[in-house]
Amino acid sequence: LKVLSVVGARPQFIKAFPVSDALRRDHDEVLVHTGQHYDESMSGVFFDELDIPEPDYNLGVGSGGHAAQTAEMMTRLDAVVADEAPDVVLVYGDTNSTLAAALVAAKRDPALAHVEAGLRSHNWEMPEEVNRVLTDHCSDLLFAPSESAAETLAAEGIRDGVSVTGDVQYDAVLRVREAARERSTILDGLDLRDGEYVLATVHRAANTDDRGRLEGIVEGLASSELPVVFPVHPRTEGALEASGLWSRLADAENVVLVEPVGYLDFVRLLDGAERVATDSGGVQKEAFYLDTRCLTLRDETEWTETVDAGWNTLVGADATAIRAALADDDPLPEKPSLYGDGSAAERIVAALSEYEHA
Template identity: 55%
Template sequence: MKVLTVVGARPQFIKAAPVSREIRRKADEILVHTGQHYDKSMSDVFFEELHIPVPDYNLHVGSKAHGRQTGEMLSKLEDVILSEKPDCVLVYGDTNSTLAGALAASKLHIPVAHVEAGLRSFNRRMPEEINRVLTDHVSKWLFCPTKTAIRHLASEGITEGVHLVGDVMLDAVLYNKRLAEEKTTTLQDLGLEAGSYILITLHRAENTDDSERLRQIIEAINRLPMAAVLPLHPRTRGKMEQNGLIIDNDHVQLIEPVGYLDMLQLEVNARKILTDSGGVQKEAFFARVPCITMRDETEWTETVELGTNILTGADTGKILEAVETFEVEFSEIEPVFGDGHASGKIVEQIIRDLG
């Protein structure tokens, strides 16, 4: 059996690591990197740290407008699929790489496996929402992290090929947490004490492409009353420069993007996490750290319902109030993202169905 895996963005590298290990124990894998994240600090370091094999193909698509980027990926992936003739194509999450892989495979009648199926924010203005909805509707296997995701699919008439497997990011966190403790010195390097700082991530298009939302978020960061660290995404840096915005707060350390192990160490030891990332919301849950999400909705609704995550939008006042007051008693929180063995369940199901 030959599986062609498509990745292209930082969260997908993390998700692919445990699944690829399982695939390679039992089948052949062709790994394709679209090049959607093209900066070395956002890409190469993840393959090195997570022991993911060097991609068999790197399409070097890079940053472009959504339509142009997706179209170029679609064209190049079609050539790869025709050449490799895989038994299935495996895609992750909700990026343009995800959609391009799913469309290229489905048009060539190659079955698609979607890891992290069934997520919905119900905001069709988000490109990620369009990507995940379309991908789900062309997939043969829909591997869901939660029962909520299964209900979302059922409401859209998708009931065949749906499997509750848990979250592959939990697999990754469990595998890498000890490695991070042994190998990273990022807290010492940054002069941070465990439990005494806020970790910030900011990159979503809905925030960075909207100048007013970005202004309000930067204003909140500039008014933070305690130590904070912000690994600044290259795209966010460019949008800040374009809008004349700067971080002007002695409490906040601006650093370059960090590798996964360093990021995991920063998450696990943070007092609170302030983010607009889907993946970081989950990692905060796994790390048992209160999460403040600078979005109006989230695809990870379970974290909000369980009270471990609060939505503030881009409102300066709400962000600062949450930083000051939002606390969580994690001992009372139900584990809803599986048992840490999602990767094995995914590979077993594909092998079973393909015979």
């Protein structure tokens, strides 16, 4: 099978890392990077440290408004799909890169395969919700990380082509956890000790583009008793600077602002954290895999199983709620097994092989 995989944003490099590896054993892969993320710390570092093959194409699209960015990706990708004539276009998650590739594939010959199908926040204001719903409805093969994601698809009338594979990010975490413990020097570098700091990440538009919410998060984090290490996404850096909140964090005694870090360092930070406060999709799951308590800085989540299991708490963006959640010491319940067994990549490739022979 000739599979054209499309990635573009940080979490997609990480999701593609186990899948590409498994895919290349049995099939031909053409890897396309849309260029949605382009800073070394948001893109290059992952290709280097995870040994992801160099993309065959980098579309160099860069940043822009939703329409301009998505349209530019579609135009440039359409030419590549026409030239390469793949059997399958493989997309990940819910970014503008995902949607652009889905629409291109839907209007050309290749089948469309979607990793992380069936996730819903039920918040239509969220750009990612639009991207994931439209992508699912264009897809021929849908790889759901959980039974409940498959049930969501069924409720929307999508039954054909769905397989429950588990979560590829679980595969990714399992692959690097030990290496991160052995090789990452980030804790020493930041003078942090296991179990004695909070990790924070923020980048959702709903938080960065709303001054009230951003301020609530800043004040909540600044009130932490434990040191807070905060690798700052470029979008958030821009928003903090524009709203005058950067200095509030930079001056806070307990907050350590750092550039976005590579995957090994991030997994090490998350593994060692006493808890994590995040609005990231991927980090909520990775926290669960690494036994770290998670506070989600949003009002809803797609990863509802982690909340139901008692390992993830939705705290929103209110300073008082964040302060209270940072101090909450209720013991964590026993951990159920969610999102598969770490062989999602193998299951995805098996489903692709089955499709080839059907």
